[in-house]
Amino acid sequence: MLKAINLEEGTVFVGGGGEGYHSPQTLLLKYANRHGLIAGATGTGKTVTLQTLAESFSLAGVPVFLADVKGDLAGLSQIGGGDAKLAASFQSRAETIGCEMEYQAFPVTFWDVWGEEGHPVRTTPTEMGPLLLSRLMGLTDAQEGVLNIAFRAADEQGLALLDLKDLQSMLVWVGQNAKELSLKYGNVSTASVGAIQRSLLVLENEGGQLLFGEPALALADLIRTDGAGRGMINILAAERMMNAPTLYATFLLWLMSELFEQLPEVGDPDKPKIAFFFDEAHLLFNNASPALIAKIEQVARLIRSKGVSVWFISQNPADLPDQVLSQLGNRVQHALRAFTAKDQKALRMAAENYRPNPAFDTAAAIQHVGTGEAVTSFLEPKGVPGIVERTLIRPPYARLGTITDAERAAILAASPMAAKYDQTIDRDSAYEILARRAQSGSAMGTSADGTGQTGDASAGQGEFNRGRRYEPAGHSSATTSATKGSTQSATRGRQSDSIITTFGKSLARQAGAEAGRMLRGALGTFLRGK
Template identity: 45%
Template sequence: MSQQEEFFEYINNGYATKCDYIELGAAMLGEETITNAIVKIPLKTLNRHGLIAGATGTGKTKTLQVLAETLSDKGIPVLLMDIKGDLSGLAQPSPGHPKIDERHAKIGFPFEAKKFPIEVLTISEQKGTRMRATVSEFGPVLLSRILDLSEVQQGIVAIIFKYCDDNKLPLLDIKDFKKVLQYVTDEGKEEIQKEYGRISSSSTGAILRKIIEIEQQGGDLFFGEKSFEVEDLTRIDENGRGIISVLRLTDIQDKPKLFSTFMMQLLAEIYETFPEQGDSGRPELIIFIDEAHLVFEEASKALLNQIESIVKLIRSKGIGLYFVTQNPNDVPEDVLAQLGLKIQHALRAFTAKDRKAIKLAAENYPSSDYYDTKEVLTQLGIGEAFVSVLNEKGIPTPLARTMLRAPMSRMDILTDKELAAVIDNSKLIHKYNQELDRESAYEMLNSKIEKINLAEEKAIKDLKDQKERERNKKSSSRTYTTSSTRQNPIVKVLTSATFIRAFFGILKKVMK
């Protein structure tokens, strides 16, 4: 048996699967693609999460696009974080190209151009179906972790949520939370202290500064109503294909706080909402997080622990998380250890630091008799990658240098006209893009403060009126007394006697 035949058998046995699967491409031996040595990903293990890594320009985004297309064709909904703005082309078929046909001839199956059903989402000022969440939905624990608060400050946030629950004050948006902070520090200080304990104004000031930081990054657009229902991410179209939800994030690359805030709330909401799926044989939803370093680079230790916990637990709900980034080191080790599928595009060795990173990346993959992993990592061409997946028994498959299939949809963005047509045809936009500003904590506390102020003003006015009446009464009394004593000496004597008794009465009280 020749080396190619041995390798063909090695790959086909390693990637053989009895359950449903998606085809990623064909394995390569050296620079040669072994036709029909197909690298397959079992649907059953897609909820075990994954990583797509590689240097800029090596094809990570196109790999993400291929996975989203094939999942959609299998009836599995997908959520994509489109940070670079180049994934909207999924809504239009590929125009084709001779190089694409050549690639697929090497892989062993023909190329088919097609478009896919997409939903354009947004959490910023960009056009699309708006995704929002209320402050109440975050809860005190998650909100405190996102804001990176101290234990004392976390306690104050918990008190604020408890106070709002007890007094039926809905916390919907940032202005609600800021208003409650102001109230418990000023007008409601005594009320809060009596019921819940003393709150330090310096601590509330520190919390307010953290809230303003989120607000300045666009949190005022994200927090509010109408809340996005995560079940709408799992829709299937009339042809049985999974809807690909493309979240446009091109304007928040410099707002990592907002991005990590959104991601944590979304994952927490999905975990709380979706039922336990068990061993169903296929995922409920696959989420691709492009530029994943934005989630981790400014995350506190508490937030990283929260992310790690969710990554571990959310797969039981049938959810697969796929992190897309330049280097595996961008993902914390504890999270990286949870990822079953790994697709590694080329890495570049320009510096000593790069060479060290390549060595570490090579150690993340199974050893192979057919590859010097560390060496090949720098030689992979565009659209090629090392692939290792979990088979249906949860065992890593043999490492395979893979010629990846080409996207069936357009590898470019939609025009403004095409994008507008997709948004106009959305079945969700009318549900979520109506502006709601119902009465909440902000309005209720303003009303309460106004009543307090009016009561204080009335009390002050009543006191002034009372003093004025007393002054007028005393003035009238003095006038009457003076006039009467002049006319009647007896009255004068009685008045003097009264004064003397009053004086000695006071003395007696003092002496007692």
């Protein structure tokens, strides 16, 4: 019997087979950072393949991050073999492919943007940046330009954008100072600012205010091992996020970008630092601009040298752009159905992505493999693509399926991440600073940026505060009334000053003109006399 955990050092056992199959099929950890693809029609076994690969990475000491879009990957936290019928099927499969079943639970940390099914996972607008935020909100080029200006102005003003209300407040400030900012950065239209604010409101209604905040997720808390040296499996509860697919895709793209930007260059390590599984990968590319696709391709190409293994999971390889698909050296292709001419074309294209095997027709194999079977190709030594093989995928060691609320609660309570992430922190940032500037600016009869504009800016900030139902410390209706009163008095005072100043300037201009005429007359008389 072949024991999966006792294979050659640096090797992951994926599966094998009996008659007509090549046995065994292994993934070389040294080349796992050349990325991978798991594809196949619904119900063909993609999720089980994802689970077994996650288990194998964990056993090799490689941390894993994956999104649980259907709720059935949480079983990784529980020991398998409890279902007698399923266990008998798994045992038969194990005997066929030549491995022993060693049922066990794996170290798991649950994460959830909403903080319900896992520890809250957050980032800040500053960390996500204007490009991904524009993608998240579906902004036009002009609106994206205004958002870039808002971020630049926040940097220059020393205003930290840590949550959604910080960004909303900053956009109010940009709208109030559009004239000055337009002279410096280019056109800032209030229509674009309003469109961005409406998009932020939609994002807020979808739960975006929970995604943005502190404490922000630290990558070091994903790249961990347990006491036995097994890699931590980080599971993002994504069932609810799938109702907001753009939020889901943008968040995972941000996380992948953060890995790319923060991890040091390591070349080709003996094993990855972390394995990243992107389920329902087609959502990443739906309605994506060419610039965004280029960024994704760049990250996929260059993140390899950071020791990150990225796996895309989708129904059809055609869901991924060619420039991204070309970066995926390790492939597990489950069955594709070809009911239409379009399906048959996609099947032929999928088959052409593999190094042919003279023993069988690749397209026919892809169409006819059963559930839990696949055609596979893994990189061989020196990074050479392996010949395509028909493979029976190894059964999982952990539970296959969901877990109970009590089991999830017990794991969350025992997690060391609870003390760090379960409580939200609201630091002094752009919202609070601009609110204070607006109050002090109103009392002095100046705008929030001190440019000497009228009190309209502070009034707009007050409307923002009431609309968002956030009140600065000590802010009340009485304070608002007093502020309005002082603003009106200051405005009337400036109007009176303006009348006196204008009258004085008019008298000065008249006196100057009269003096000029007298001087010109005297000079003319003098010259004529000459």
